[in-house]
Amino acid sequence: MSYTLGIKSKFFDKLRRLLAVNPDANSGIPLTGTYRVPSPGSQPPTYKHAKTKHSDLAQNYYYTRDTRRNYPRTEFYTQNDIAGLIAATNLKSIASGKEGESTQIATLPEKLSITEIIASSPEAFYSENKLPPVPGKSRHNWKQSPEQEKADPDVYWPMRLVS
Structure with missing residues (x-):
């Protein structure tokens, strides 16, 4: 049809x-x-109001939904945070099964000193075989081009050709 x-x-x-x-x-x-x-x-003409947290006008600010200005934000780590991460690496994990039920959970104190945690760690963080990362070296050796005319020393923003 x-x-x-x-x-x-x-x-x-x-x-x-x-x-x-x-x-x-x-x-x-x-x-x-x-x-x-x-x-x-x-x-x-009936309208059903959506019951979501996004429809709540009181706590739904535009700047939280605006993705055009979603710039990267700086993250801050205090010495307490880093000391907690270092101390947590030394803790033993909980065993599975009945052995894990009987073990007590180890807790870390709230105030940690990073120097005390590093001094009390069982193994050294760095040694001759285990060195920290080093910034890479530049693979390019830049030289000023011989075709470049000598710039006036009084110029505010001199242009230089490199090869």
Whole structure:
């Protein structure tokens, strides 16, 4: 069944089918009884308020949703935070099964001194075999181009060619 309006006269419908390139093509005009039923105007104008935290106007500021200004933020770590991370590496993990149920969970004190934690650690953080990371060396040896004219020493922003 077609949902579009056809030609009412059988004569003109047969003539259209005879002369058309694609006789099965429809007119594109929708039937009045099937188009947008029920119509949007017949429905009652009720709005259901969404019950999400994003619909709460009191604590939903625009700057928290604005992704255009989502700049990277600086992260701060205090010596307490780093001392806690270092001290946590020395703790033993809880065993699985019945042995793990009987073990007590070790807690770290809130105030940690990073110097005490480093001094009390069982192994040295760095040795001759285990060195800290070093910044890489530059692989390029830049030289001033011989084609460059000598710049005026009084120029505020001199341009230099390097190769």
